[in-house]
Amino acid sequence: MRFSHKIRKLVSGQGLASARKHTLRIFRLNRFPLETKRVIETIDPAAFEQIRRRYAVENPGEHWPKYLDLDRWISINIRRIREIELDLARRRHILDLGCGAGYFLYIAQLLGHSGIGLDVDFVPMFSDVTRLLGVRRVIQRIRAFDPLPDLGAKFDLVTAFMICFNNHKQTNLWGVAEWEFFLDDLARQLAPRGRVWLELNREYDGTFYTPELKTFFQRRGAMVDEHKIIFTSGLPAPALTLPVAR
Numbered sequence: 595m596r597f598s599h600k601i602r603k604l605v606s607g608q609g610l611a612s613a614r615k616h617t618l619r620i621f622r623l624n625r626f627p628l629e630t631k632r633v634i635e636t637i638d639p640a641a642f643e644q645i646r647r648r649y650a651v652e653n654p655g656e657h658w659p660k661y662l663d664l665d666r667w668i669s670i671n672i673r674r675i676r677e678i679e680l681d682l683a684r685r686r687h688i689l690d691l692g693c694g695a696g697y698f699l700y701i702a703q704l705l706g707h708s709g710i711g712l713d714v715d716f717v718p719m720f721s722d723v724t725r726l727l728g729v730r731r732v733i734q735r736i737r738a739f740d741p742l743p744d745l746g747a748k749f750d751l752v753t754a755f756m757i758c759f760n761n762h763k764q765t766n767l768w769g770v771a772e773w774e775f776f777l778d779d780l781a782r783q784l785a786p787r788g789r790v791w792l793e794l795n796r797e798y799d800g801t802f803y804t805p806e807l808k809t810f811f812q813r814r815g816a817m818v819d820e821h822k823i824i825f826t827s828g829l830p831a832p833a834l835t836l837p838v839a840r
């Protein structure tokens with residue numbers, strides 16, 4: 595890196611952010627090392643092999659057995675953990691909606707965080723893998739205009755990756771009204787200044803949301819980055835996030 599670039603980076607926001615990360619990393623040195631191999635080594639190989647034998651198929655493509663590829667899915671979830679900075683954060687209580695095999699919460703737990711996964715009980719393989727990993731699951735189908743159950747303690751972070759509960763790839767895909775109800779209700783589950791990190795799936799037309807839905811998320815205070823909808827500090831009511839008319 596050129597010296598002038600280094601100086602520019604140092605005095606910019608980018609420099610401050612990387613200095614902050616560097617310092618936090620030093621504080622968290624005694625945490626579990628976030629390496630795919632090290633994470634996989636913590637999973638009982640004989641028990642996982644039994645699950646693999648029960649559900650593996652040749653060339654799973656986009657079908658559920660694809661989640662038996664530990665190398666791939668542990669790497670993906672380590673990337674998610676890093677992007678959300680759970681490797682740097684103090685202890686968080688996390689709710690992962692549509693948790694699937696539970697790898698995200700499992701790695702978060704290795705780092706000292708706690709959490710609950712919420713999912714439907716449709717795929718027996720997910721039930722077996724989450725049980726093996728010791729990831730706590732609540733079985734509940736998320737439905738449009740239905741509140742989530744009471745899950746006890748409030749969450750510092752709510753995540754949902756590769757979201758399907760919005761009726762992904764179905765004719766009744768959620769629009770603004772469904773998302774508004776969902777976010778209003780989700781606010782009840784959040785600790786003060788809690789974060790919400792949602793990642794949408796691509797629909798048949800190649801988009802993640804309509805322009806109207808994107809505007810709705812932004813008005814609601816989200817940072818929208820392609821398929822990611824990120825609320826960094828609570829879920830304020832829309833009136834609080836709209837610009838004040840003068």
Ligand SMILES: C[S@@+](CC[C@H](N)C(=O)[O-])C[C@H]1O[C@@H](n2cnc3c(N)ncnc32)[C@H](O)[C@@H]1O
Nearest residue numbers: 692693694712713714734735736755756758759
């Ligand atoms: C594409 S998988 C993603 C799994 C996991 N989040 C990941 O990224 O590895 C979608 C997950 O959402 C769950 N799911 C689908 N519809 C749901 C609904 N209506 N309510 C709750 N979970 C749902 C599925 O059972 C599955 O675990």
